[in-house]
Amino acid sequence: MRDRIRLTNSGDTLLLLDDDDLDRALLMVVDGSYGPQPSLAGVLTIGKVDAIRRSMPMASEVFQVMKGASLAVNAEPFVDAVG
Structure with missing residues (x-):
C-alpha cells in the first residue's frame, strides 16, 4: 500500500503514519x-x-471488459484462483 501511495503521490501525509x-x-x-x-x-x-x-463464504465476483456495447471478456478469476 505504501508503494502505491508513493507512486501515485496521492497522500504523502499517509506515509507519515505507522502501520496501525x-x-x-x-x-x-x-x-x-x-x-x-x-x-x-x-x-x-x-x-x-x-x-x-x-x-x-457467499462472496463471488465476475470480471467483465466491454468493447463498445459488446462483452469482450467475461471471467470469474476468483473461481480460477481457488481451483
Missing part, C-alpha cells in the same frame, strides 16, 4: 469485540482467497 494508524486511516481495520479486526474493505483489498472464503 495507516490501516485505520484507510479503513482496513475496525474495532471488534476483541480489538482491531480486518474490515470488509481490508479483506477484499489485501486478503488472500482463503481469507475471503472464510470471512465471506
